[in-house]
Amino acid sequence: MAGIATLVAAGYHVITSSSLALSPPGQAFKFAEIVGKPGASIVDYSKFFSEYVNAIKASDIRELLKIVEKGNVISLAGGLPDPRSFPKEEIARIAMEVIERFGEKALQYSPTRGVSYFLEALKNFSKRHGIAVNDEDGIITTVGSQQALYILGRALLNPGDYVVTEEPTYLGMLQAFRGVGVRYLTVPIDEDGMRTDKLEEVLKKAKSEGLRIKMIYTVPTCHNPAGTTLPMDRRRHLLELAEEYDLLVVEDDPYSFIAFEERDVKPLKTLDRSGRVIYMSTVSKILAPGLRLGWAIGPDPLISKMELVKQEIDLHTSTLSQYIAAEAMNRGIIDKHIPFIKRLYREKRDAMLAALEEYMPEGVKWTKPIGGLFVWVWLPEGINSRKLLQKAIEKGVVFVPGDSFYPSGGGENTMRLNFSYPSPEEIREGVRRIAEAIKEYKAG
């Protein structure tokens, strides 16, 4: 189609259903939207697109998944759990029993907030894992915690509102809030995560400028993408600042259940004394992402507004997934399985850190996560990781360019490496190939 050739000539990658047309060598690796199947009709569909859909852009993580699915690349990109972490036999048995025992309910429509059978199980599971669920809290189930972010954005944010977040921050949050027209104030990180001393400076300056800040969004434990974990003093400082500046705090926490090195830290939700924290998590990393089951726990007035938004989106979260997860929680299957997941990911984290140490050239730095699925890498200034990705793909390895995680630009010399999905051998070889691409990039 003429349109595709034009896009490719303009330096775009055009990912169509049948081929991956790489842009000319050396051009920036840009993610185009899907422009339709070759041979499609000649209708100009773009004139039908909404302003909303024209304002949003594809997720680099999701787009890279399409390259990975085509095979023969080592993926250090998407944060896919190791399939061995899915307790398949137990899930199969539970699904059968749940349909036999609760079929009429488990296969039926259910309340928007969630099935009480699951909500009860989740409350007990959360408390067992040190997450405070107070009497004044509400809980809502969502289609993954990605939907919790989307719904929260629509319930709380107006165009022009500010969200404060660490930099880099979670790409999925940027995606979820993008359509709202929100603006960001960013706070730098160090090896312990968000610099709350800098947070204080950002808030003080914003107040003097009369900016309307609604919330602080953070991933305090095993950060995605940085891999950092906020120490207790900074957690307390962050909550004090939220109190002082009258802000809400969104604690996005998919990973604390599987942190494979102990740290004496408590969830912000548990430290919160003034009802400012909305805590969100998911079964994606402790059971299976394909169940698409996440949740938000927070002050009931906020949860009620999220419930209104969710009613408009999908009526309710999968009833069957909730019954399966409730049984997995109540039977202790998740708790029994967590030590295996921790061992699995610690081994892979160690493989990645060893490979980085062995292969990376001078000037490359990286984080040393105590859990989660990612290592964050800083390349020497002047190396553009999006261009490097082009070379990496030619060598059969992919990673996520770091600028995807920067709300207001920057991060061109950074990248995120995933260790949960590849084997230790693939991690080692993938890092070796990236290091080779860096050396070739530097050689010009």
Ligand SMILES: Cc1ncc(COP(=O)(O)O)c(CN)c1O
């Ligand atoms: C910080 C963070 N928040 C939210 C999510 C979304 O998780 P899910 O939608 O699978 O529950 C992820 C998954 N990568 C994540 O890393």
Ligand SMILES: O=C(O)/C=C/CC(=O)O
């Ligand atoms: O890599 C991530 O952070 C998110 C993974 C979930 C997804 O596949 O989009």
